[in-house]
Amino acid sequence: MNTGKSTLANRISMDWTGEAMSKVSEIPHETREVIKKERVSIRVDGKELTINLLDMPGIATKVDYHDFVDHGMSKGDAQQRAKEATKGIIEAIKWLEHVDIALVVMDACLDPYTQVNITILGNLEARNIPVIIVANKIDKKSAKPERIRAAFPQHHVVEISALKGDNVNKLYEEIVKRAR
Amino acid sequence: MAIQFEFISADAILGRSSEERINLIIKSVRKDKILVLEEPLTPAEEKLLIMKTMTAITRDFPGIEVCSLGSTPDDIKSRIIKLLGGKTSGLTVVGPSNLVHQVKRDPNKLRFVAGK
Numbered sequence: 001m002n003t004g005k006s007t008l009a010n011r012i013s014m015d016w017t018g019e020a021m022s023k024v025s026e027i028p029h030e031t032r033e034v035i036k037k038e039r040v041s042i043r044v045d046g047k048e049l050t051i052n053l054l055d056m057p058g059i060a061t062k063v064d065y066h067d068f069v070d071h072g073m074s075k076g077d078a079q080q081r082a083k084e085a086t087k088g089i090i091e092a093i094k095w096l097e098h099v100d101i102a103l104v105v106m107d108a109c110l111d112p113y114t115q116v117n118i119t120i121l122g123n124l125e126a127r128n129i130p131v132i133i134v135a136n137k138i139d140k141k142s143a144k145p146e147r148i149r150a151a152f153p154q155h156h157v158v159e160i161s162a163l164k165g166d167n168v169n170k171l172y173e174e175i176v177k178r179a180r
Numbered sequence: 181m182a183i184q185f186e187f188i189s190a191d192a193i194l195g196r197s198s199e200e201r202i203n204l205i206i207k208s209v210r211k212d213k214i215l216v217l218e219e220p221l222t223p224a225e226e227k228l229l230i231m232k233t234m235t236a237i238t239r240d241f242p243g244i245e246v247c248s249l250g251s252t253p254d255d256i257k258s259r260i261i262k263l264l265g266g267k268t269s270g271l272t273v274v275g276p277s278n279l280v281h282q283v284k285r286d287p288n289k290l291r292f293v294a295g296k
Binding site: 063 | 196223224226227230231233234235239243244245246247248274277278282284285286287
């Protein structure tokens with residue numbers, strides 16, 4: 001959770017359309033439904049790729065409303081958010097099979113070797129969907145993107161800071177190169 | 181409170197569909213059991229497990245912790261091995277998240293910390 005998916009979606013959308021697309025928050029499960037931005041054209045080295053950009057809810061194996069209460073929400077609001085979050089996770093999983101390329105965003109400050117990451121990658125691999133792992137938050141001192149590279153050596157990893165914009169041009173190059 | 185572990189052999193779920201396996205897992209985990217499956221779940225089954233868990237979440241059941249070692253890929257070889265009654269190597273551990281506090285893993289080792 002809070003790996004920076006929506007911050008990255010906003011970065012891409014702002015860079016190529018001039019408009020943000022998602023709300024960003026410190027509270028987990030801020031994105032509870034798939035948000036779409038259609039016909040985003042990315043241009044790199046004379047090549048142009050037009051994509052429909054999807055900002056997916058984060059996939060998790062648990063949604064505990066107490067976590068939202070801990071972030072200052074009322075019990076009622078927290079329970080409603082938890083309900084919406086579970087629906088969002090199901091929606092995100094269903095969409096996994098219908099993308100042409102996936103940017104799997106991981107927080108470079110955290111242990112990347114989680115079952116959710118492994119499950120997501122395993123399902124994308126089974127369907128031969130091109131994957132770019134985005135090691136996000138490299139602007140933070142505790143970032144260790146090399147752990148992500150070591151955990152998933154079979155995948156291409158791009159280290160970025162979606163917040164600061166560091167290295168996002170490299171990501172655009174990879175998207176254009178790997179999209180099918 | 182005592183923590184219940186249930187070890188499920190590959191033979192015990194042989195012949196069951198993925199849907200049936202997942203339903204069995206959710207049913208047991210909701211009874212506060214930690215399951216150790218001799219036959220690891222495939223990525224597709226893990227995906228189904230997460231989806232079904234999301235529909236089962238209540239105020240008292242916030243979800244699961246799951247971890248697999250040597251998870252079997254959904255390739256033809258693994259399917260043939262299963263169809264012929266063979267076992268693929270690895271294991272999956274699943275428990276309720278209000279009981280399992282921490283899961284740490286590396287490629288060859290996993291650690292569950294559980295308690296009330």
